[in-house]
Amino acid sequence: RKEVEQDPGPFNVPEGATVAFNCTYSNSASQSFFWYRQDCRKEPKLLMSVYSSGNEDGRFTAQLNRASQYISLLIRDSKLSDSATYLCVVNPSAGNMLTFGGGTRLMVKP
């Protein structure tokens, strides 16, 4: 089983749509969880950390379900500029290694 698993997509949505991505992770002892965004041939950039209670940042909402080992990202009112690959990232231990999922590609169309 992959350590961090994501649907690669692509998700093609119209502007203004709401879209949700899911991610599962295999290590139940994982400590920290993040969503990163990566544009084509660019570096990953932190979008948001994911907390057990769920958290929201503007149009973005992240949820964590530790029992199911499942993380989600919801994007409301999609913009053209949201087109990117969204990376689910897990810190599987108390160490310094981040484990990345393969990413979910989002394309927002006019």
Added chain:
Amino acid sequence: EPEVTQTPSHQVTQMGQEVILRCVPISNHLYFYWYRQILGQKVEFLVSFYNNEISEKSEIFDDQFSVERPDGSNFTLKIRSTKLEDSAMYFCASSALRAEYTIYFGEGSWLTVV
């Protein structure tokens, strides 16, 4: 906004040659990392570095790889004898504290081994 800078942005090298990739982490950060991303694949952890020593490394980081912080600002990744499969984007990153806090990535060094 402070940023991690990497050089070169792109390097082409012949198989078997040594390559050094350079990074300047954010100045008050204490943890430094190298990650790589083979084209079309996921980002993979190579190594983390703290207090002038390797704190963690992956299976990818074998004897062909080494890291160094030769002065107070640079952090380098050396690949001793490059192979075709070393072709990838190499990202340097740094964080003020441990990985559960925000890690900032550089723009990457694209290495092509021919």
